[in-house]
Amino acid sequence: MELAKALDLIADVPDFPEPGVLFRDLSPLFADAAGFKAVTDGLAATVDPEVDLLAGVEARGFLLAAAVGYARGLGVALIRKPGKLPRVAGRVGYTLEYGTATVELPEGVVVPGQRVAILDDVLATGGTVAATCKLLEDAKAQVTGVSVVMELGALGGRSVLEGRRVEALRVC
Ligand SMILES: O=P(O)(O)OC[C@H]1O[C@H](OP(=O)(O)OP(=O)(O)O)[C@H](O)[C@@H]1O
Ligand SMILES: Nc1ncnc2[nH]cnc12
Numbered sequence: 001m002e003l004a005k006a007l008d009l010i011a012d013v014p015d016f017p018e019p020g021v022l023f024r025d026l027s028p029l030f031a032d033a034a035g036f037k038a039v040t041d042g043l044a045a046t047v048d049p050e051v052d053l054l055a056g057v058e059a060r061g062f063l064l065a066a067a068v069g070y071a072r073g074l075g076v077a078l079i080r081k082p083g084k085l086p087r088v089a090g091r092v093g094y095t096l097e098y099g100t101a102t103v104e105l106p107e108g109v110v111v112p113g114q115r116v117a118i119l120d121d122v123l124a125t126g127g128t129v130a131a132t133c134k135l136l137e138d139a140k141a142q143v144t145g146v147s148v149v150m151e152l153g154a155l156g157g158r159s160v161l162e163g164r165r166v167e168a169l170r171v172c
Contacts, residue, residue, distance in 0.1 A: 001034035003042045007170045009035045010150065018098050024150055024172075026121050030063060039149055039169065040067040043119060046147040046167035047072060052114045055079050055136060057103065057128055061120040064149065068119055077109045077116065079132050092134045094127035097155060103128065105135045112140035123148040123168060126157030133164070 009029040016023040029035045043064060047054070055077040056065025065076045080103065082091070087107035094101060110116065116136050118129055123146070133143045145165035151157060153171050 001032075001038045003038050003169065006032070006035035006038035006042075007149070021098055024122055024152070026060060026149065029149075036067070040064070040071055042169045043147050043149065043167075044068045044071040046145070046169075047074075047117045047119075048115070048144045048165075050115055051117045051144055053077055053110070053116045053141075055116050055118045055132060057118070057120045057132055058084075060122075061118075064121060065119040068147075077136075078106060079118075079135065080104050080106070090135050090138050092131040092138075094131035095125070096127055097124045101128070101131075103131050103135055105139055110136060110139040110141045114141045115144045116141045117144050118146045119148075120146075121149050123151040123157040123166070124155040126155075126160030129157065130160050133161070 009032055011025040013023040013025050054065045054069050054074050056062045057079045058081050069076045082102045085104050085106050088104050089107040090105045118132050129146050136143050147167045149169050151168035151171045
């Protein structure tokens with residue numbers, strides 16, 4: 001499937017999870033075999049060839065990082081929401097378009113000096129990815145870039161990540 005057609009499978013849902021938020025729901029895209037493949041291939045092409053490891057952000061980022069990791073022969077660091085990890089190497093709090101959140105890095109996953117690319121579905125305010133960059137850099141990893149399916153340009157995520165390589169398959 002053509003990438004543009006795959007991206008058209010993303011549904012816009014008004015007023016979720018709260019009034020005023022236009023939620024970009026990737027569920028129909030993930031459920032479509034050809035669409036999921038097109039987006040996986042599109043994201044895989046954005047990842048620097050020199051990367052050692054991918055980082056996927058819970059929960060939707062897990063699917064994308066796993067698929068791209070398989071396509072590119074790379075492992076995945078699971079960047080998790082609080083309370084899930086038995087051994088926490090680091091923790092960073094941040095604000096989201098609709099609330100506050102925390103991300104955690106598991107122990108024994110990142111080796112100092114490793115080059116890591118971050119994968120997620122949506123870049124909105126950039127809070128999640130900025131927190132993930134800090135988490136990885138606190139662990140002495142080198143963040144090579146960020147790849148997302150959709151960037152919500154009006155929410156300014158790219159400016160929060162100034163100086164970083166940010167690749168989006170679609171900017172809305
Ligand atoms: O750029 P930001 O403003 O930080 O927003 C983007 C983040 O928000 C969504 O995750 P959410 O926290 O809703 O979690 P989920 O994937 O578990 O649904 C999305 O999957 C990104 O991770
Ligand atoms: N509008 C939105 N749609 C989907 N995921 C999001 N994460 C933050 N804002 C979002």
